[in-house]
Amino acid sequence: MANYVLSLLLLSFALYTAGMAGSASSPTDFIKSSCKATRYPDLCVQCLSVYARAIQKNEHHLALSALSVSLSRARSAAAFVTKLTKVRGIKPREYQAVKDCIENMGDSVDRLSQSIRELGHMGRAVGQDFVWHMSNVQTWVSAALTDESTCLDGFAGRPMDGNVKVAIKRRVTNVAEVTSNALALVNHFGSRHLTSASGEKP
Template structure:
């Protein structure tokens, strides 16, 4: 009895490798299209570079869907705001805070917690949005995200002025500014999705 034909196995291997290679090649343009879609969409936001870097890693999920892009942007803003909320709580318990710093931190903790709630509500609504009640639900989402952005601004207002200086001010403002920028970008992409759907 003869053994397996080596030419048969070589041919099968070539066919297998060709199919894997062509399959990988077919996937690349899709990701490329998605990344280009994200880049183009982000160009309409206030912070396009941050928008692209924060969302390009989600290209496989987003594909070229305005809805999934808006959802991803909202999710990124929510996750960053949750993390920042935990940091603000920890900083508020720091030793050696002046009375004004302590008051500003208490206000900031409250504002960022409100922002988390508003973004969480927006995310829940976004996952359930349907054509039949699109305008009503989208209006709620836009209102909540706008309110979250206002809360971020209110937090940083507490650390304005020359009397508030030093590491605490720079730490708080640095973190809140990034969260506000991500939230602003999310709102712009949500507005873009709304106009696409309605258009």
């Protein structure tokens, strides 16, 4: 009887260990591992874990999902900033900075949209065709990140301190962080693809 119980315990442990080994390569673990290449890994995991089922262990899908998150937050921030032009008591300098930020965030949305379309249409592109498409994506995402930073620059300095600055900084900084993460994942996908295409070990 004791041997039977011991055998059951050993079998249970073996099944548990096998289950743990299988989960180590789950889509969620793939996302966590990939997010280590970003500047804000915790935010990266938080944003992308909900898309684990769609991402699976596909770096192309991972990069697309990251860009989609960035686009969604950029659109939300742009709409939020637009409402701030109607804040009562807004100072003339704040109003101008908000107007400039609206333009910047609009440009960011456009460029992120372009990058998603480009990355989505890449399909089985290889060689120089892949390099050309990837260069476009990287250029647009980098430009979107610059747009977001430019918006924040408009509120630099103590004279701009106030509730408007605090509200915009909180929203746009979050967009800039997810965009930075998306760019890192796009770059990682591009380098991994080119390395594997050349036959080298990643």
